[in-house]
Amino acid sequence: MTVNIQEALTDIVGPKGILTGEDVSQRLDGWMGAPQCQAKAIVRPATTEELSAVMKLCHQNDQTVTTHGGMTGLVGGAISSPEDVVVSLERMRNIIEIDAENRTLTAEAGVTLQSLQEAAEGIDLFYPVDLGARGSATIGGNIATNAGGNRVLRYGMTRDSILGLEVVLADGTVVSSLSKVIKNNTGYDLRQLFIGSEGTLGIVTKAVVRLRPKPRGEATALVAVEDFNHLTRLLSLAEGALSGGLSSFEVMWNDFYSLVTSFERHKAPLPASSPFYVILETQGNSDEAEQERLEVLLGEALEQELISDAVLTQSVSEREKVWAIRDDIEALLSLNPIHGFDISLPIPAMQGYLDTLRQDLDQHFPDCRLVVFGHLGDGNLHVIIGQVPMEDKKRLDEVVYRGLSPLGGSISAEHGIGHEKKPYLQYSRSENELSLMKTLKLALDPKQLLNRGKIFD
Amino acid sequence: MTVNIQEALTDIVGPKGILTGEDVSQRLDGWMGAPQCQAKAIVRPATTEELSAVMKLCHQNDQTVTTHGGMTGLVGGAISSPEDVVVSLERMRNIIEIDAENRTLTAEAGVTLQSLQEAAEGIDLFYPVDLGARGSATIGGNIATNAGGNRVLRYGMTRDSILGLEVVLADGTVVSSLSKVIKNNTGYDLRQLFIGSEGTLGIVTKAVVRLRPKPRGEATALVAVEDFNHLTRLLSLAEGALSGGLSSFEVMWNDFYSLVTSFERHKAPLPASSPFYVILETQGNSDEAEQERLEVLLGEALEQELISDAVLTQSVSEREKVWAIRDDIEALLSLNPIHGFDISLPIPAMQGYLDTLRQDLDQHFPDCRLVVFGHLGDGNLHVIIGQVPMEDKKRLDEVVYRGLSPLGGSISAEHGIGHEKKPYLQYSRSENELSLMKTLKLALDPKQLLNRGKIFD
Structure with a gap:
C-alpha cells in the first residue's frame, strides 16, 4: 500500500506545518542567485516529537529528506530534488533556557545566530561565533556545518562552543545529549560526531551553547x-x-x-x-x-x-x-565574474602555494585577477579569483584545489563540502578516510535518506 | 587450522617486539597497587605497519586486543584477561616533526607527555595539556582518554589540542588524518570520534598536536x-x-x-x-x-x-x-581508606549537590570524611571521601553518582569510564545515547575485539 506522503506528513505537523506547490518553488535552494527549491513538500515541525514522527514516516516509506537551515551556506548543501521532502526547523525558534551562572544557553535549532547573540548580551555575556550571515543563519545550521567566522583565533569554531545537542536520527530516534557541563568523559563524544556532518547523520533540534564573559x-x-x-x-x-x-x-x-x-x-x-x-x-x-x-x-x-x-x-x-x-x-565585485575559495594551509606552505597558484593562473587564465586575504592565525585563506567566465569554474576549481593535497591543505576551511565541493573531496581526504566516513553514514542512516548525495555519493 | 598466535605475532614484530610469560605478569594492569597483567602476550610493534599487520592477524583469528598506554589511568581501562593480547606502543616514541612556524608537532603515540612538552619548549613554544602523570602518560593514552588536567580553563582538554591523527582500526586498516591545519571542514571529523573513545574504536599511532606561544x-x-x-x-x-x-x-x-x-x-x-x-x-x-x-x-x-x-x-x-x-x-592519605571521585556539574547545581551528598553520607557512612576541591571554572569537582572501608566502595559509588543524573552532572569529568565506572554510565547517558555508542562500536569493530568490555558491555 502506498502512502500519500503529503497527507501523512500533514497528519503529523498540521496544515501550518507543511508547504507545497508554489510555496515550495518560491523559496530558493540557497543564497542569493540560487535556483528555485524543488521538493514534494517543505515540512516545518513545531517540536522535536513532530520531527521524530516525520522522520519515522519517511524512514518507513524510503523517503529522502533534505534539511534547510537559514539558507546562507555557500556550497549547495541545501539543494533538493523534486523527489525529496525538505525539513526546515524555522518554527522551532525558542530559546529554552538561559543560565547566567553556569553561562550556558539552550536553544531550539531554528534560532538565528543573531537572536542567540542578543540573548547572551541580554545577560551581559557573549556568544563568540560570529558571521556576516548572522541575521539569517540558524544555530542548527551553524552546528551542522561547524561554522567558523571572525573570532576563531581566540574562541575556536562552532564545535568549540557547543556543550550539548539533541538530535533526531534518520529513523526518528531522538538522541538527547543536552549536557551543560564542560568536561564529560563518559563514552563517545556523540556531539562531535554530528557537528560538521552537514545534516547527513542526523538533524540537530536543540543545542546547549557555552557563553563567555563579554569583552569590556x-x-x-x-x-x-x-x-x-x-x-x-x-x-x-x-x-x-x-x-x-x-x-x-x-x-x-x-x-x-x-x-x-x-x-x-x-x-x-x-x-x-x-x-x-x-x-x-x-x-x-x-x-x-x-x-x-x-x-x-x-x-x-x-x-x-x-x-x-x-x-x-x-x-x-x-x-x-x-x-x-x-x-x-563589494569592491571585489568590480572583478566580476568572481570565484571565491575558502582554503586552509599550514602557514609555512602558504606563500609557496600562492606563488605556484599565480603561475598556474597566468598560464591557464591569463586575464584573471587574484586577490587574497584571510585569517592567517587559523591557516585560513580566502582566495578570490576574478575575471574568469562562469563556464570555466570547473577548470578553475581544479587549478586551485589540486595544489593543496601535497601540502596538507584543506579544500574547505569553514564552508563545508555540500554539493559543490564533493568532486574535490579526495584532494583533502584519503581513500581510507572516505571509506570510514561512509561506514559511519551507513551505520547511522542505512537507507541513506538524509541529505543524500551531500559530502559524498 | 588453528594459528599459534604467539608465533604468528613474533613473525610480525620480531622477538624484541613481544613479551610473554613472566615478562607479562611482572607488569601491572594499571597504576600503583593494580593487579598483575594477564595476557597471552604483550606485543610492542615498532611501526604503524607492524601494528596494522598485528591487528589484521588478530582480526582473522577473533583475537581480542587490550591497549596499554603509560598505565596512569584511574578507571581500569588497561585491565586485560588471560585470553587477550595486549598491544603497547612503548617502542613508538619518535617525535617525527616539529614545525615551529606552523606551531605543530607530530609524534608517535608512545611519546610521553613530558617529552612532548619538552620538545615544544625546545623551540620556545608550549603544549598546554599538563597532568601529574606527565612522566609516564603517553600522548596516545592522553588522546584515547581525552585527558584534561590543570589548564583546561584556558586551553581546553586534549581534544582541543589535536589537529590530526593516524589510527589503526580493529581489522588493521590504517586511517591517516595527519592534518596540520586548524580549520578543516571536509566531511566528518574522524579525529574527534577517536579522541576519548578509550581505545575501543581504533588504536592511535601518531598525532599532530597544536602548540601555543609560551607564557612569559x-x-x-x-x-x-x-x-x-x-x-x-x-x-x-x-x-x-x-x-x-x-x-x-x-x-x-x-x-x-x-x-x-x-x-x-x-x-x-x-x-x-x-x-x-x-x-x-x-x-x-x-x-x-x-x-x-x-x-x-x-x-x-x-x-x-x-x-x-x-x-x-x-x-x-x-x-x-x-x-x-x-x-x-598526601595529606588526604591521612583519611585512609580514601575514595576519589571526579565529577562534573553545572555550577549552579554544585552547592546543592554537595549539601545532599553530605546528608546522604551522614546517614550511610556516619564516620566518613568528605573533602572537596576542584576546577570550578570547568564545572569539575574532585570529591574525596575518607574513612570508608574498601568493601563499601560499591555502596559509596551509588551514593555519589545517583545524585548527578537529575542535575545534568557527569560521573566522569576527566578520567573516563574504563572498567570501573561502567556500572554507573547510565547515570550520565540515556538509553538512546548508549545505543548509538554501541552502533558506532559495531560499525568500526564488528567482532568487538578492541578493548572488549570497556566503557560498555
Missing part, C-alpha cells in the same frame, strides 16, 4: 609588513604579548589592499606599497588597557623590524574605517 | 570567599578583567583547606576560617604585567565584597607554597 574594551591597529616570514613572527609576538587577548589577526595581501583602497569610499590609512597588511585586534577589560597593550606590542614589533608602519586607531570611527577595508566584499 | 610571565593569588554565589561572580570578574589570561581558578572547600593546612609542612597563608579558598593564576607577557593585572582584579573583588581576604604572591617560592596546598594529595 578593545583596540585595533593596522600594520604594514614587508616579508611573509615576518607575518608568522608577528603573530607569535602578538599572541605572547597580548596573552589570550588577541582576537583578530587578519592579513590582506597587497592585491586585496590595493584594490579595495582604490575606491574613493576608503581613505587608505597606510600607503598601498607593502606586500602585506595586518589588522590586529585585542579584546579585554577596558579600551585604555587594550590600547596600552597594543601600543607596547607595536613598539616591540617596530624595534624587531617585523613591521614597517603602523596605525593604532584612536576612536570607534577610526576602528570602523580599518575594518571597512577588510569587509569591503 | 605569571602571577598567583590565594583568596578567601564567604559565599558560594560569590565564587561564580568572582570567576566572571576574573575572566573579564584578565581577558584571556586566566589560567587557573582552583577552588578548595574549607574541609580541604583546613585538613591540608593542619599539617606542619604548610604555613597557611590565610586563616582556615572561610568556607572557600580560590587560587587564581594568570599567565601573560611578563611577571610584572600579570602581577599588576591581578592586583587590580583583587582590588575590584574586595570592593565588590566578593572576597574577604587575599594574598598576592610576591616570589616564586611564595607561589609554590600556595600551589603546594592544592597539590598535597
